[in-house]
Amino acid sequence: MELTIENLSHRYGDMTVLQDISLRVPAGQILCLVGPSGCGKSTLLRMVGGLEYPELGRVLQHGAPPSDCLNPLTFVFQDFALLPWRSVAGNISLVLEDHGIRGSKAKAIIDDVLARTKLSDFRDALPRQLSGGMKQRVAIARALAVNPAVMLLDEPLSALDAQTRELLMEDLVGLWQRQSFTAIYVTHNLAEAVRLGHKVAVLSRRPGQIREVIDITTPLTDRAAGDPELEALQAHLWSLMREEALAADQELVDG
Amino acid sequence: MADPAQNVPFRGGGFRPEARRGAGLVVFVVLLLLIEWGTRAGWISNLTLPRPSDVATTLMELANSGALWSHMGPSLTRLVVGSAMGVSAGIGIGVLIGLFSLVRAGLIPLVAAIFPIPKIALLPLFVIWFGIDEGSKYALIALGTFTPTVVATYGAVDNVDRTLIRMGQSFGLSWLSIVRKIVLPGALPGILSGLRVSLAIGIILLVAAEMLGAEYGIGAYILQAGSLYDLERLFAGVVILSALGVLTSWMIGQVERRFLVWRS
Numbered sequence: 001m002e003l004t005i006e007n008l009s010h011r012y013g014d015m016t017v018l019q020d021i022s023l024r025v026p027a028g029q030i031l032c033l034v035g036p037s038g039c040g041k042s043t044l045l046r047m048v049g050g051l052e053y054p055e056l057g058r059v060l061q062h063g064a065p066p067s068d069c070l071n072p073l074t075f076v077f078q079d080f081a082l083l084p085w086r087s088v089a090g091n092i093s094l095v096l097e098d099h100g101i102r103g104s105k106a107k108a109i110i111d112d113v114l115a116r117t118k119l120s121d122f123r124d125a126l127p128r129q130l131s132g133g134m135k136q137r138v139a140i141a142r143a144l145a146v147n148p149a150v151m152l153l154d155e156p157l158s159a160l161d162a163q164t165r166e167l168l169m170e171d172l173v174g175l176w177q178r179q180s181f182t183a184i185y186v187t188h189n190l191a192e193a194v195r196l197g198h199k200v201a202v203l204s205r206r207p208g209q210i211r212e213v214i215d216i217t218t219p220l221t222d223r224a225a226g227d228p229e230l231e232a233l234q235a236h237l238w239s240l241m242r243e244e245a246l247a248a249d250q251e252l253v254d255g
Numbered sequence: 256m257a258d259p260a261q262n263v264p265f266r267g268g269g270f271r272p273e274a275r276r277g278a279g280l281v282v283f284v285v286l287l288l289l290i291e292w293g294t295r296a297g298w299i300s301n302l303t304l305p306r307p308s309d310v311a312t313t314l315m316e317l318a319n320s321g322a323l324w325s326h327m328g329p330s331l332t333r334l335v336v337g338s339a340m341g342v343s344a345g346i347g348i349g350v351l352i353g354l355f356s357l358v359r360a361g362l363i364p365l366v367a368a369i370f371p372i373p374k375i376a377l378l379p380l381f382v383i384w385f386g387i388d389e390g391s392k393y394a395l396i397a398l399g400t401f402t403p404t405v406v407a408t409y410g411a412v413d414n415v416d417r418t419l420i421r422m423g424q425s426f427g428l429s430w431l432s433i434v435r436k437i438v439l440p441g442a443l444p445g446i447l448s449g450l451r452v453s454l455a456i457g458i459i460l461l462v463a464a465e466m467l468g469a470e471y472g473i474g475a476y477i478l479q480a481g482s483l484y485d486l487e488r489l490f491a492g493v494v495i496l497s498a499l500g501v502l503t504s505w506m507i508g509q510v511e512r513r514f515l516v517w518r519s
């Protein structure tokens with residue numbers, strides 16, 4: 001499924017958070033969204049996922065999702081959003097129950113996504129018993145369970161340690177390889193952006209505007225950690241973001 | 256350089272309720288022993304407090320004569336029926352207030368207006384409306400447990416983590432599923448702690464209603480004892496009430512242990 005964002009602007013009260021954003025995410029590609037803290041990345045993602053109305057502009061989806069897709073636009077939240085009273089398996093079955101998937105059919109899906117996120121041993125654990133990284137893997141497993149056409153990931157790896165992050169990035173590449181989903185991937189981490197993005201969009205500080213959209217042509221699987229081309233891209237992104245980040249740091253959140 | 260090594264000072268711990276079995280019992284026993292000693296030694300006059308052992312004897316007699324059950328039976332029925340009505344209506348309306356802005360705007364002022372009324376003052380009115388028998392007592396207990404339950408319930412619904420609700424919506428869960436699987440379980444801790452208060456109020460109102468017009472019941476028993484200045488019987492009645500309070504609190508504790516294991 002392809003997504004386009006057209007001239008989207010949004011204000012909270014008097015504060016303009018997003019200003020005239022236009023973006024295209026081609027089907028089967030990952031768009032990484034980077035920008036300083038508080039520039040409205042999560043807000044933009046909520047609008048793309050239909051959780052909030054933009055004040056101006058619109059978000060369009062093109063084409064029908066595949067038939068086995070239970071929830072076309074699926075979030076992975078910054079703060080996991082797991083139900084604390086449900087076990088790992090229960091949290092995943094939550095999103096299947098409403099589609100009438102129960103019993104052995106649900107079990108097969110849950111087993112599959114838990115295996116893909118290496119959580120099979122933690123089926124019956126409660127969220128409070130899991131580390132942050134494991135919780136995020138549960139959230140990713142839950143998103144995979146509905147077979148999304150578009151994944152909206154809000155800093156999915158920022159709560160994880162560097163090693164887990166590296167492994168999960170490989171996993172995400174593997175998952176994308178298996179079935180190339182469309183995704184918007186919000187991150188602070190420029191290394192993640194150049195590793196996972198087919199495009200990287202840089203937002204300015206609040207009010208968030210698009211500063212630049214960079215295409216990365218190297219196939220995801222060929223991107224190694226020390227690739228000089230990617231390093232150069234990352235340095236370029238950092239030079240774009242540096243002043244924004246510095247300036248954003250000087251501002252009061254509600255100033 | 257050669258300073259002796261020391262353990263770093265420990266500063267953590269605390270601020271977390273832990274199960275301390277028997278501590279409550281020890282407080283009770285110490286207090287009773289103190290009173291027993293005081294009344295025997297004479298530094299507590301027999302006119303101010305009865306001897307705990309005498310109260311115990313009275314309780315035993317009460318139990319043996321079967322009179323205990325003829326008082327407990329009606330009291331328990333009133334408490335259970337009245338608070339079941341009040342609590343279930345309270346949870347229902349509280350959830351509706353929590354979910355619908357219109358219901359909230361319409362009912363919160365009403366609840367705020369009913370809450371501070373001393374319900375016992377309405378008993379004569381209830382007697383006219385619901386009859387002198389059980390009806391007026393049920394109504395009194397129901398109304399008394401209703402208001403605190405409503406307030407606790409909508410507060411608990413308001414406190415449910417909104418990001419969880421957004422998550423439910425983002426996965427396309429139906430409204431009913433979100434309420435059933437996210438809002439209600441998330442509100443359960445708050446509802447249960449509200450229930451502790453509501454049921455205690457229910458017991459207070461039970462006794463008040465029985466004092467104003469009942470032949471049998473713990474309230475009636477206490478009233479009789481009081482008018483005869485029979486301290487042993489009066490305190491026997493009070494002990495029964497306390498036991499009832501401890502029992503309801505324990506039952507809620509069991510429900511919490513069963514349903515809230517997910518809390519850290």
Ligand SMILES: Nc1ncnc2c1ncn2[C@@H]1O[C@H](COP(=O)(O)OP(=O)(O)OP(=O)(O)O)[C@@H](O)[C@H]1O
Pocket residue numbers: 012017035036037038039040041042043044206253
């Ligand atoms: N519901 C809301 N009501 C009012 N203001 C909001 C709301 N949601 C976000 N904001 C404000 O909008 C701005 C952008 O928030 P947003 O969460 O989208 O930023 P972000 O780019 O995701 O930041 P971070 O990188 O720290 O996650 C912030 O200043 C925030 O305070």
Ligand SMILES: [Mg+2]
Pocket residue numbers: 041042043078154
């Ligand atoms: Mg954010």
